[in-house]
Amino acid sequence: MSTLSPLHAVHEALGASFTDFAGWAMPLRYGSELAEHKAVRTAAGIFDLSHMGEIELTGPEAAQALDYALVGNLSAVKPGRARYTMICDEDGGVLDDLVVYRLADDRFMVVANASNAATVATALRERAAGFSVEVDDQSASVALIAVQGPASPAIVGPVTGADLVSLAYYAAVPARVAGHEVLLARTGYTGEDGFELYVEGANAAEVWQALADAGAEHGLVPAGLACRDTLRLEAGMPLYGNELGVELTPFDAGLGRVVKFDKPGDFVGRAALERRRDADVDSRVLVGLVGSGRRAPRHGYAVADSDGNRVGTVTSGALSPTLGHPIAMAYVPVSVSEPGTALTVDIRGTVAPVEVVKLPFYKRPA
Amino acid sequence: MSIPENLGYTEEHEWVDLADSGVATVGITEFAAKNLGDVVFVQLPEVGAKITRGEPCGEVESVKAVSELYSPVDGEVVEINEAVIDSPELVNTDPYGDGWMFRARVAEEPDLLDAAAYDALTKES
Secondary structure, three states: OOEEOOOHHHHHHOOOEEEEEOOEEEEEEOOOHHHHHHHHHHOEEEEEOOOOEEEEEEOOOHHHHHHHHOOOOHHHOOOOEEEEEEEEOOOOOEEEEEEEEEEEOOEEEEEEOHHHHHHHHHHHHHHOOOOOOEEEEOOOOEEEEEEEOOOHHHHHHHHHOOOHHHOOOOEEEEEEEOOEEEEEEOOOOOOOOEEEEEEEHHHHHHHHHHHHHHHHHHOEEEOOHHHHHHHHHHOOOOOEOOOEOOOOOOOOOOOHHHOOOOOOOOOOOHHHHHHHHHOOOOOEEEEEEEOOOOOOOOOOOEEEOOOOOEEEEEEEEEEOOOOOOEEEEEEEEHHHOOOOOEEEEEEOOEEEEEEEEOOOOOOOOO | OOOOOOOEEOOOOEEEEOOOOOEEEEEEOHHHHHHHOOEEEEEOOOOOOEEOOOOEEEEEEEOOOEEEEEOOOOEEEEEEOHHHHHOOOHHHHOOOOOOOOEEEEOOOOOOOEOHHHHHHHHHHO
């Protein structure tokens, strides 16, 4: 039995197709995922992300607890700001990638992927045990609505009455929508300007409706998880389970910068991550690949060098809706990771030429 | 979900039109197209190819998934829909019309599900 989002009835009324995502029945698409993708790139899309996990840490040592539990330097984050970070195990393997909001001096909200929410909540409870902090998993009661795309400020501004000019990327403020309290954050997973609104599940439908009504004249459309995946892929953003996993460290994913060795105190995974940072290994790195034609390299397909020797594996791939050609991410050895390197991908028995490129594939117009 | 009465169907979600005696027109159903999502690539057998019922003879690729196209008949391909190769979205916009895949000459009439049986099948899944 799937968990239903507090917005399930809204999606049914909109004719959504649903998919099971980590035990949640979530909208995959409402009509055409290509149209939804394009709307987010050119106007705006509204997403239900209520499957994400929200775990609050409150107490005088909340910051110290997170400094110990996560690889980031959370005590350095100012109230009202957010940080992209990771939680690793003792071996440096990534348990999840996270966005952490500092709501007040003594209060943080950790946002985890749906598939890892329970793991993260458990790990945070264990790691916070020695600190003066309460860990409260609110995943079941908190809904998350995202409005993403170039038109999103014109939609979200009037509905919330918030001063968006002073709301920077990775900042968050309390706001009100349709009379309900929300946490309004300028964050997202699409490569566009956009907002994420955290709201009590019981109020989610009214908040969604207010945003949808305000967005109608701006071309806002409901958008499902299918286009969310192609949007984040074009933007070169990792997806846990594809580009990230417990068998990889942040360094393997090219995200070693999230590990803050110079923060005060010890943290879980420090020793292993220091070894990994200092190791002189021909390690794998995450690269972008572009192809031609219409057939896309997909998750799990083999990557080979120009002599046909297997060098890696595709982690995510699709025919890019925005660019019109196949794009993929893959782990390959450093020796074949330079942009311009010619590689091939085995697309179900056909050897397709691809070229290594710098990520991201798509950057929004400045 | 549209399931035209005049067509035959397979468990692999192909439809077959046998209105022309001895020639079967083949496509995928609206149910299949909807489940795949936006189709972005279609690979079809070549004209002249011998195809075997239940065997893969092509590929339908959407943004999210790749699906084999199974031949619903034994026969020989006599025509393919070039338009659907150039514009794969026809599979979504008009699965029983402009989104047809290929025509094949068939020696004997294949055993197919009727619309009611196919409708029942889609409701099981």
